[in-house]
Amino acid sequence: MHDKGKITAYQMALMIYPTIYATAVLMVPEITGQYVGRDSWAAPILGSLNGFFTAYVLYKLHKMYPNESLIQYSKHIIGPFLSKILGLFYLFFFLYMCGFILKEYSFFIGISLLPKTPMIAIIGSVVIMASLAITGGVEILGRASQLFVPIFILPIPIFTIMLLKDLDPKNVLPILEHGLLPLLQGSAAPQAWFSEVFLISMFLPFLKDPEKGLKWSFISLFAVLLSLVSLNLLTTFLFGEMTASYTFPVFKAVRIISLSDFFEHLEAGIITIWILGAYIKITVFYYALVLGTAQWLNLSDFKPIVLPFGLLISLFAIWEFANLQEQFEFSKFIFPFYVPFMLTVLPTILLIIAKIRTRNTMKKEPPRISNY
Template sequence: MIEKGRISVLELALIMYATVIATAILYIPYVTVQHAKRDLWLSPIWGSLSGFLIVFIIVILSRFFPGKTLIEYCELILGRTIGKIIAFIYLFFLLHDTAIGFREYGEFVESAFLHNTPMLFVTGSIAISCAIAVHGGIQTIGRCAVLFLPIVLASYVLIYIFLIPDLNVKNMLPIMSNGVMPSIKGSLAPHAWLSQFSLMSFLLPLLTNQQKVMKWGMFSVIASVLTMVFINLGNLFLFGKIIINLQFPVFEAARFVSIGSFFEHIESIIIAVWVLGGFIQLSAFFYMLVLGTSQWLKLPSYKPFVLPIGFLIILFSAWTIPSFEDMIRGMGTTVPYYFLTVQLIIPILLLCVAVIRRKRPNSFLQ
């Protein structure tokens, strides 16, 4: 085993929660509302189907092949040549996905706060911090998730608690006035983000206790969906119809907070707190990419790859996305199909072939 460190099921759930939510609460509301309008709060509920399905598939595959990641059991299921090709496709996607995550981080920080700072400096600075965490191993990332995520979650809940006098519940009415289809169309992006639970494959072999992993995986999906629903409702209650024009509604909501004459303009605090969640997300992506690459090459250690792959991630983040407008447009058009094809179709294919070849899990649902 390349990685000697271990994490608990709680740390697994928190890491996966951060992997989905860190950027989802920033970008998904704007993408979803373009289709769903006032029903945008329903879209994550439909999107949860992908999250539940992929957790179920990944956990069952882990019981077919205990102690193996998706990169490793691709060869066991599909044979050496085809397995290597499919694993490479998944790793290349993970490189692209990680680069997109770093670019999302950079675009938000630059547009909201550091307006004149070069993008490469913004993404490069967080990449160095993530590289230190990745080099420290999965235990470092797990401990950071336990330490930072409660602070991140509490900060976003407090935003809307402080804004209760300004919230108007009537903004969500009438519900489904145009039927259910707008909210279903708006669920495409939540489907794509929640399909990232396929990355659990890299973490399951590292658990100290394999018991109740299905339960904690499903719990992480539920927590992610409830957070998206809460954020979407809060934004809808506060902004009403104008939410369709706000690219970062959570950040705009933070600007509305004003208690007395001494507690206001807290958007800088929110950015600082969000960076903690973004750090967990990007470190997790970074770690899984480095670990998977080392397993694909069958190397004894992943640590020599940390800096080279970090450099490659930064290059991809600059090359693959021409502009912020193109990135936002892609989130509502091609990116969800791209995510779902790789993160949902490949695990389904692997499970189907494994079942056909009469593999059996050590144990079923617990």
């Protein structure tokens, strides 16, 4: 064990919620809106099926190898050589995703809050904060999310109430005007975000109450589903077909809030709160990268490689995308295939192989029947 900390299933659920939701709220309403228009509320429902499936597969794998993460138990399933290659793929994926999230974070903060700040300062500050939490281990992550995530969830109902007088529920009709195909295309992006529930694989071995792991991951997924559906409904009620033409439509919606000429320009507040969720998301992926590397190389401790990886993920963040448009195109066309391929397809294949292997060994050695 590289990390002696223990967390509860509830804390894990609180970590997974922003891991999916924090960047989904930026990109998903716009991407789904471009395909399905006013039916964008239905796309996360279809997409969440993949999330529930991924959580189920990883929980099954976890039950077969309770004290190990995917990077460790793959060697029991496909042998030491192939598992090293698979581990390398996953580490590269985590490294890439860290850069991806940091870039998204820095674009969003840069556009909406700090337009004159150099990107490296925005990225560097959050990486330093995240590395501090990771050095503390998984318990600190659990406690940080317990502290931050309730504050992160709270604004959704509050802002919905503030926007009530501008909403027009008729915007959502007619339902499914162009048939099912656009809906399927529109659910491609949400299902990619939902498959990020894969990160439970890194946290399940640390649970005090592992039998509640699946239940709490499902609750977390359901909370994300509810938030995404309600936000998509909110933007559709507010903008109608126009939703897809805005960058970050949810924050555009917050900008519109005006209560008796007194509560205005609330976007600065909501961005500040959003940073809490984005911070948890960055920390979870960064932790998966650092812990995964330590497990992949059988290191005795992961703490010495936290800061060097922090430097590397900052460089990846600078390297990956030149502008927001490029990242948006990537999220629209490539991300919905790359992420589920790594996080859903490969674990499913592993589970099938593991099931076949255990069945074969069971046939060879029939279970001994004890006669009390």
